[in-house]
Amino acid sequence: MRLSRYLLPTLKENPADAQIASHRLMLRAGLIRQEAAGIYSWLPAGLRVLRKIEAIVRDEMNRAGALELLMPTLQLADLWRESGRYDAYGPEMLRIKDRHERELLYGPTNEDMVTAIFRANVRSYRALPMNLYHVQWKFRDEQRPRFGVMRGREFLMKDAYSFDLDEAAARRSYRRMFVAYLRIFARMGIRAIPMRAETGPIGGDLSHEFLVLAQTGESAVYCDRAVLDLPIPGDDTDYEGDLEPIVQAWTARYAATEDVHDIERFEREVPAEQRVQTRGIEVGQVFYFGTKYSAPMKALVTTPEGDERPIHGGSYGIGVSRLLGAIIEAGHDDSGIIWPDAVAPFRVGLVNLDPADAQVEAACVELQAQLEARGIDVLHDDTPERAGVKFARMDLLGLPWQVVVGRRGLDRGIVELKRRASGERSELTPADVPARIA
Ligand code: ATP
Ligand code: MG
Ligand code: MG
Ligand code: MG
Numbered sequence: 001m002r003l004s005r006y007l008l009p010t011l012k013e014n015p016a017d018a019q020i021a022s023h024r025l026m027l028r029a030g031l032i033r034q035e036a037a038g039i040y041s042w043l044p045a046g047l048r049v050l051r052k053i054e055a056i057v058r059d060e061m062n063r064a065g066a067l068e069l070l071m072p073t074l075q076l077a078d079l080w081r082e083s084g085r086y087d088a089y090g091p092e093m094l095r096i097k098d099r100h101e102r103e104l105l106y107g108p109t110n111e112d113m114v115t116a117i118f119r120a121n122v123r124s125y126r127a128l129p130m131n132l133y134h135v136q137w138k139f140r141d142e143q144r145p146r147f148g149v150m151r152g153r154e155f156l157m158k159d160a161y162s163f164d165l166d167e168a169a170a171r172r173s174y175r176r177m178f179v180a181y182l183r184i185f186a187r188m189g190i191r192a193i194p195m196r197a198e199t200g201p202i203g204g205d206l207s208h209e210f211l212v213l214a215q216t217g218e219s220a221v222y223c224d225r226a227v228l229d230l231p232i233p234g235d236d237t238d239y240e241g242d243l244e245p246i247v248q249a250w251t252a253r254y255a256a257t258e259d260v261h262d263i264e265r266f267e268r269e270v271p272a273e274q275r276v277q278t279r280g281i282e283v284g285q286v287f288y289f290g291t292k293y294s295a296p297m298k299a300l301v302t303t304p305e306g307d308e309r310p311i312h313g314g315s316y317g318i319g320v321s322r323l324l325g326a327i328i329e330a331g332h333d334d335s336g337i338i339w340p341d342a343v344a345p346f347r348v349g350l351v352n353l354d355p356a357d358a359q360v361e362a363a364c365v366e367l368q369a370q371l372e373a374r375g376i377d378v379l380h381d382d383t384p385e386r387a388g389v390k391f392a393r394m395d396l397l398g399l400p401w402q403v404v405v406g407r408r409g410l411d412r413g414i415v416e417l418k419r420r421a422s423g424e425r426s427e428l429t430p431a432d433v434p435a436r437i438a
Helices: 021-028 044-063 077-083 111-121 167-187 225-229 244-251 263-269 320-330 358-373 387-397 407-411 430-437
Strands: 032-036 039-042 074-076 094-097 103-106 130-139 154-164 193-196 206-213 219-224 255-257 275-290 300-302 308-310 312-319 348-352 378-381 401-405 415-419 425-428
Touching (some): 021 032, 021 320, 044 130, 044 167, 044 320, 074 077, 077 111, 111 130, 111 154, 130 167, 154 167, 167 193, 167 206, 167 244, 167 275, 167 312, 193 219, 206 320, 219 225, 225 275, 348 358, 348 387, 358 407, 358 430, 378 387, 401 407, 401 430, 415 430
Parallel strands (some): 193 255, 348 378, 348 401
Antiparallel strands (some): 074 103, 094 103, 130 154, 154 312, 193 206, 219 275, 275 312, 300 308, 401 415, 415 425
8 A cells, every 4th residue: 555645644733622541542543533522524544543453353242153244333213122221221322213213223232132033043053052243333422422432422342142052061151251351352463351340230240350450541440460361272272171269369369350259259369469459441341131122032042951041132332442451551652652563554654765766666666565475464655745744654553564665775776674563674585585575
C-alpha cells in the first residue's frame, strides 16, 4: 500500500479530550474517528487491526469446535420478554420502535436470540455439545462512554454460547472456552489473566474475567504473582482432550476482581511478597449459567433415556474493539504505538527517503513486491515529506518493522532495518530484508 494513496489522517498534537494513552494514540495515528459519544468510524488502518484481531479469534474458536453464525443487531423486545430480561436490563439497552410501532432493541448481548435459534432447530442430545458464536456489533448506552473504543456505546464483540445436556458437560464446554481464551490473547501478543468474577446481568454461578493488567484499567484486581507467569497452552492443544489440568493450574492460585475479592482469603493464601494489587482491563468474560435461559424459554433436548430436559448453557464474550485499546495500553512509548506483529495494521513500514529519485523508487517498489510475495503487508511511505516527519509518523503508527531506503544507503548497497519495539537498527542489503522479517 502506498501512503500517498492511503487515508491515514495522523495528528501532531494530542487531542484535548482523550485521557488515556491508547485513546490519544488511536486518534493521533488515524485509526478511528469519533462520530458521536462512544460511536466511532474505523478508518482503514484501524480496520486492518480490527480484522486481524477478529481473524485470530475466529481461528481459535473454530479450532475449539465452535460454529460461526451471524445474528442481527436488531432484536424483538418480545424475545427478551420471554426470557424475562426486557424490563430488568435497564437504561443500557437502546430501545427502538419501527413504523408499525413494533418494539425492537439494538442487541447488547445475544443469549435470548441464540437460545431461540437453538430451540427451533435442535431436539436431541446427539447434536451436543454445541457452541454457536458470532462477531457482531453491540450497543450499550453506557452512562459514561470514555477512553475511546475501550468503553464505547457501539462496539464489536465476539460472543459464543454453549449448549450441553448436563452440568458436567457444560463445565467441559466452559473449560474449552477458558483454554481458547488463554491462547487467543497470547496470539495477539498480550497477556490476559483469568480472574474469578461476578456474573452480573448475564446470571449464573461460575465466571471468569480475562484482564490485561494496566494502571488505566477500570477494575481493581488482586492476584498471586505466580499466575502472571503460567505457561500458555501450546499449538498442540487438543480441545477434545481433558483440559481440566490446564484450567486447574490457572485457577488454583488466588486471582479475583474487586467484585468478588475476599481480603481475608487473599492474605491467608498468598504470602505478602507474592501479592499483586493492581488494575486491569476486562477483555473477555466466560460464564456458566445452567438453565437460566433454557428453562423459561423451553430450550429442551431429548436425553438418551428418552425424556426431555432444558439444556445447560454458558456464554463467552470477547471485546474485539476494546482489544485495540488494551493492546495499545500494554504496548506504547512516548513516540507512539508498538504493535505486536500479529495484529499490526502492516508488518512493515517502508520509508522512501528520496521518492523523486527513480532508482530509489524502483528499489522500494521491488522490496515491497518481495515482501508482499511472502505474505508480509507493507505500508510504503512514498510521500514528499521531510525524513524527520516520516520517521515520527512511522513511530507513531507503530509498525513492528521499518525499512529505510535512501540514495546515500543505496550507493553503498544497503538499506536500514529498524525494529520498532527495541529501537534496534541494522544495515543490510535489500535482498536480505524479507528473510530477516519473515
Ligand atoms: P464492563 O465491565 O467493562 O462494562 P461487561 O462486563 O459489561 O464489561 P460483558 O457483558 O462481559 O461486558 O461483555 C463481554 C466483553 O465485551 C467484555 O469483556 C468487554 O471486553 C467487552 N465490552 C463490554 N462493554 C463494552 C463497551 N462498552 N465497549 C467496548 N467493549 C465492551
Ligand atoms: Mg458493562
Ligand atoms: Mg464487567
Ligand atoms: Mg463482563
